[in-house]
Amino acid sequence: MKEKLTDLQNRDAAVIWHPYTQHAVAKPPVPIVRANGALLYDENDREIIDAVASWWTNTIGHAHPYLADAVHAQMLELEHVIFAGFTHYPAVELAEKLLPHLPEKHSRVFFSDSGSTAVEIGVKMAIQYFHNKKIKRKKLVTFDNAFHGETFGAMSASGDLGLNNAFAEHLFEVVRIPEPYSGQEEKSAAVLREVLENNDVYAFLFEPLLQGAGGMKMYAAAALDELISICCKADVLTIADEVMTGFYRTGKMFASDYLTQKPDVVCLGKGLTAGSLPLAVTTCTEEIFTAFLSDNKKSTLFHGHSFTGNPTGCAAAIASLEILEQEKTQRDIRRVCRRQEEFLQKLKPYKNVENVRRCGTILAMDFKAEGKTDYFNNLRDRLYDYFLERDVLLRPLGNVIYIMPPYCITDGQLDKVYAVIEEALESGEF
Numbered sequence: 284m285k286e287k288l289t290d291l292q293n294r295d296a297a298v299i300w301h302p303y304t305q306h307a308v309a310k311p312p313v314p315i316v317r318a319n320g321a322l323l324y325d326e327n328d329r330e331i332i333d334a335v336a337s338w339w340t341n342t343i344g345h346a347h348p349y350l351a352d353a354v355h356a357q358m359l360e361l362e363h364v365i366f367a368g369f370t371h372y373p374a375v376e377l378a379e380k381l382l383p384h385l386p387e388k389h390s391r392v393f394f395s396d397s398g399s400t401a402v403e404i405g406v407k408m409a410i411q412y413f414h415n416k417k418i419k420r421k422k423l424v425t426f427d428n429a430f431h432g433e434t435f436g437a438m439s440a441s442g443d444l445g446l447n448n449a450f451a452e453h454l455f456e457v458v459r460i461p462e463p464y465s466g467q468e469e470k471s472a473a474v475l476r477e478v479l480e481n482n483d484v485y486a487f488l489f490e491p492l493l494q495g496a497g498g499m500k501m502y503a504a505a506a507l508d509e510l511i512s513i514c515c516k517a518d519v520l521t522i523a524d525e526v527m528t529g530f531y532r533t534g535k536m537f538a539s540d541y542l543t544q545k546p547d548v549v550c551l552g553k554g555l556t557a558g559s560l561p562l563a564v565t566t567c568t569e570e571i572f573t574a575f576l577s578d579n580k581k582s583t584l585f586h587g588h589s590f591t592g593n594p595t596g597c598a599a600a601i602a603s604l605e606i607l608e609q610e611k612t613q614r615d616i617r618r619v620c621r622r623q624e625e626f627l628q629k630l631k632p633y634k635n636v637e638n639v640r641r642c643g644t645i646l647a648m649d650f651k652a653e654g655k656t657d658y659f660n661n662l663r664d665r666l667y668d669y670f671l672e673r674d675v676l677l678r679p680l681g682n683v684i685y686i687m688p689p690y691c692i693t694d695g696q697l698d699k700v701y702a703v704i705e706e707a708l709e710s711g712e713f
């Protein structure tokens with residue numbers, strides 16, 4: 284029998300086009316009216332555990348009062364102002380607060396409003412860096428399984444995950460290399476060396492340590508160090524897309540903190556405002572910034588979104604950084620890492636799950652399934668429904684299940700997430 288739709292679901296069905304949703308078959312969306320910590324609440328006060336941090340954005344928990352107060356105060360003071368020709372305290376203070384956490388050579392922060400735009404800007408910085416220096420470089424190198432976002436540059440840079448087929452002919456050419464997964468490190472480095480031989484590459488763009496949408500696939504920092512150092516020797520810029528890995532997702536502030544070789548450009552989004560407001564940044568070295576300084580106006584980076592440097596977003600990001608620095612949050616991050624590791628060990632004996640892996644606060648596993656381990660594996664919808672029926676929001680990538688909670692998730696809530704996964708594994712249904 285079909286469930287009766289709520290008023291909000293009916294109104295939604297009439298006017299909304301949802302992201303990543305096949306409306307011909309999708310179930311009605313769950314109406315959420317409020318949230319607190321790691322919990323989402325529907326109209327009937329049903330509690331759902333947000334075990335995917337609302338598309339990997341939420342670090343410190345939903346509806347954090349300190350952050351909400353900071354945003355409210357900023358709204359009353361200065362909600363927005365054009366950022367070309369003008370500046371304001373929240374943007375400067377945020378940049379000053381962020382830069383000490385970034386690789387030492389980083390000295391400039393460029394604002395935008397999503398992870399995709401942060402990546403676009405990183406790629407544009409790299410292209411124009413060589414253009415301004417009158418050096419011909421035409422190619423971007425990325426990983427096979429990469430995911431860098433939704434805009435055309437970001438789609439071009441992403442690997443073939445089957446999401447962009449309709450646009451394939453409209454994307455610019457990118458050279459893909461295999462990830463340095465365990466056992467593949469030498470192959471990855473060898474392919475990169477070969478690709479760089481023609482001196483035609485302007486940048487190497489990568490998700491450090493962890494391929495997110497590509498299936499939560501992990502690789503070692505030392506292997507990435509080797510690739511960055513190969514690029515460095517060839518005078519190729521390196522761009523770390525830390526949109527997902529930033530803000531302690533990997534256990535450290537940035538995944539780049541695990542590296543000895545540091546990227547020239549870093550892209551940040553999602554957790555920058557703890558998932559509260561759309562803000563992103565692309566940071567770079569003084570050397571890159573300097574290449575845009577000239578008497579010739581055409582050397583300018585002609586890029587700016589309406590909401591570039593939005594003060595309210597910046598205020599949210601400053602508040603988020605302050606909360607992240609608190610001892611309680613740091614303890615929570617360590618606790619989530621430890622709990623995830625304990626659950627990883629517990630999962631090992633299960634025969635129907637494989638490649639159980641962890642990177643900092645993120646735990647991922649492949650449910651054994653017929654067909655390929657990819658985004659379109661049929662198990663996805665069945666698993667999603669199974670978990671949601673048990674009040675846990677887990678959004679499998681095909682047959683890959685991952686847990687990426689807000690750090691404030693309680694032990695009890697984590698126990699429940701783990702319990703429903705074990706229940707699924709023991710159910711005989713999957």
Ligand SMILES: Cc1ncc(COP(=O)(O)O)c(C=O)c1O
Nearest residue numbers: 397398399430431432495526527
């Ligand atoms: C690594 C990475 N880069 C970029 C993006 C795009 O970010 P946004 O969805 O904010 O545009 C994502 C989104 O999932 C991501 O995981």
